Amino acid sequence: MLVNRKRLFDEILNNFLERFTDVEAIIVSDHEGFVIAGEKKKNTESDLELVSVLTTLINPVLERIRNEFAFKKFGTASFDTDEHRLLFITIDEERILSLVFNSMASVEKVGPYTYFLAEKVAQLLNLQEGDTIQLAIPDFDSETERHEKLKESICQSSLDECANYNFKFVIIGNHEVGKTSLIRQFVERKFSQDYRATIGLNIFAHNFDFQGNEINVQLWDIGAQQYFKRFRKIYYKGAEAAFIVYDLTNRESFEKIKDWYEEINQLIDEINIPIVIVGNKVDLSEQRVISTAEGEEFAKSLSETGISYIETSALSGENVINAFELIAYHYIIKTKKKEKDVIREDLVEAILSTLKELVILELTFISENMSWDPGFQTILNLESLGEYSKLKDSIKEKLYPYKNGLILSSFAYDDFNLSNSDGVFCIFDARDREHIDSKWKDILISIIRKVRKKRAVIVGIRVSDDKNWSQLMEEFLIDEDLEEKVVSVLFLKIGPDYREKIYEHLKLMLDVIVTTRKLK
16 A cells, blocks of 8 residues: 555645644655645635745754754754744754744743654654554643542552553653664564654554553653753653653663653653663664663662663564563552552541541451451551551450541350440451351351341441352341331452452441431
8 A cells, every 4th residue: 555645645734734723834855845745724825835935035044053953853943924833843854844823822831742743754754654643733731630540540440450551651761772662662663774753752552552551551652852941841741651762772862861861750741651771773782882781770769669670672573572571560559559559548548538427437347267357357457547556456356446546346156245336346257158058147147136226237348259249248137126226237348359449448438328328
């Protein structure tokens, strides 16, 4: 299939014009003024041919800028007329991107996007049959909002289950270390022999499966040129992970890792994002000047928590998939930790909120074996609840009062005191059982009779996945006993994921306690 550049140019130029109202026209031309591609808004007076001719006049200026610039290939210039503002960006030695703004436009606001457009134009001009190009225009402002929503959200699945993960990570490092080649090898499974420095920014969207998790990533390939540093804070917005890539055959690129690491810490708002140091061009073994041991040691030295290190070859594909899976692994681990931290804090907040209403809150936990008492242990592990003392601590009874008014008690099935309990959490282990134990109903009836009126009882039935949980629940038959006393009883299924679900169960218990106390 032949590459249809005209259609692709039409698509991205029109998308850009539609996105930015202050831009009236966009032209891609060569240094002699020949128009390669161009679009303008309807009812605009911009003359594409005239602007293209202007590029022949501005080109000597751009060439001078390029000669003074480190890469000898890039330059930019702008000037104003009475009616317009003009911006010229060199794509390479031969071709120029020109943008026409209205006279009142803020070129600085659109600036970060113009270099993204310049990079896409460069890709289109060099596009080969079979190449993949993504033309969606990013919204830098929305990245912060997206990231904040991500921080506030909690994964609905259990933390032990597989899930979908959507995140943005940036790929940074010195020029010519192979950042773009790594991405193309990962996304397209191909390597391009022709080197071309990224102009400002390139973005790839890609999804892949990692250990049963669906990973959807935005890969932000950020240009290394010093000129673009003023835009990099904008490009970094909302980044949740990063590659710092260096060339194993180039010591200078290795020594610059620390500068890139410090830039991330300065310009990215998120603290301690997952970072992987990538030593690229491992295929050039005879030319390498950085040993694996030196690379690993340096990565460890950057952070007290340690930074992962991996060596790759964008040419052969060696370890490229592993590198991207490694960053996905670190992101998932950190995300799950964040989710658990939020869940823990939500439970703390629920307990403190309940204490405000009741002043004193006593929660009682009853289990067959007090060494396995997940509800009791979960609350004890909430350090932010403050200090507690062990008033009673035997194999039959535990009584731990907190300074804030919370009291935890724990008992085995055979003997329990509920005279002061506001809520009772009792667990029966019905794994591999077809029916409940005959004693369990008596234990539950005893709980209902001993607890005061307007109190709450949570009954957790631990079951195997293949058992009929609802049938086991119905075998308790306690309706008549409940009629004699105003006590709320709620049955819960305790599955294999109880470690994570216990937070939800405890919050539910607190809700039932407060609701029941308000009953007339």
